Amino acid sequence: MAIKDTPEQWQVTATTTPFRGNKTSVRTDDVVMPDGTVVKRDYQVHPGSVAVLALDGEGRVLVLRQYRHPVRQKLWEIPAGLLDVPGENPLHAAQRELYEEAHVKAEDWRVLSDVYTTPGGCDEAVRIFLARDLSEAEGDRFEVSEEEADMELARVPLDELVQGVLAGDLHNTCLVVGVLSAVAARGGEGFDALRPAEAPWPARPFVA
Numbered sequence: 001m002a003i004k005d006t007p008e009q010w011q012v013t014a015t016t017t018p019f020r021g022n023k024t025s026v027r028t029d030d031v032v033m034p035d036g037t038v039v040k041r042d043y044q045v046h047p048g049s050v051a052v053l054a055l056d057g058e059g060r061v062l063v064l065r066q067y068r069h070p071v072r073q074k075l076w077e078i079p080a081g082l083l084d085v086p087g088e089n090p091l092h093a094a095q096r097e098l099y100e101e102a103h104v105k106a107e108d109w110r111v112l113s114d115v116y117t118t119p120g121g122c123d124e125a126v127r128i129f130l131a132r133d134l135s136e137a138e139g140d141r142f143e144v145s146e147e148e149a150d151m152e153l154a155r156v157p158l159d160e161l162v163q164g165v166l167a168g169d170l171h172n173t174c175l176v177v178g179v180l181s182a183v184a185a186r187g188g189e190g191f192d193a194l195r196p197a198e199a200p201w202p203a204r205p206f207v208a
Contacts, residue, residue, distance in 0.1 A: 007202070013038060023047065023082060046124035048204040050094040051080035051174035053112055053182055054104060054131040060155040061179065062102050062134070067150060076156075076164075077172040080126070089206050090127045091197045099137050102153060106131035109197035113181040116203070117173050125203035128178045130191060158182060 011032040019026040025045045054062040081097040112130040161179045164170040198208045
């Protein structure tokens with residue numbers, strides 16, 4: 001048997017949306033279980049996200065430190081953002097986020113990993129890209145606000161970030177998955193063997 005996630009849809013007999021927010025909402029589905037019983041499942045409906053592990057020529061990753069109110073911590077993260085437009089090309093969104101958050105552009109893009117962040121309670125899907133051949137972006141810097149106005153930027157060696165993950169010092173999902181995936185790719189067939197940037201993404205279909 002191949003170890004591979006597969007699509008499946010159990011019968012839903014009723015759906016309500018008790019909360020609608022600015023970007024996400026909460027949905028309650030009545031789901032038929034295999035034994036025929038019906039149970040309620042509450043989950044957050046999310047548009048999806050992209051994240052970028054930007055790796056420079058010295059083996060350093062571009063990271064940022066930002067306050068995250070739900071967990072009451074400042075977390076080290078990689079550039080990331082929402083897929084604000086339905087059907088938006090995730091590569092274009094990732095390039096935009098790298099520019100807005102770090103004023104950096106990249107010439108080489110690959111898909112590093114696709115993940116569901118919290119599949120037991122949220123349908124958020126994230127595509128994590130590997131970006132290489134970095135350079136300073138042209139034009140004016142993007143004007144940041146709110147939490148992003150307090151954001152710090154740094155370039156940290158990839159192996160140092162891995163040590164931080166394994167030591168329990170770094171917790172952001174995209175950073176953790178991104179750096180561990182990058183090390184696995186580097187030690188395996190190499191970065192050039194990763195999926196192309198426009199690889200299909202069934203979780204969030206898009207127009208190439």
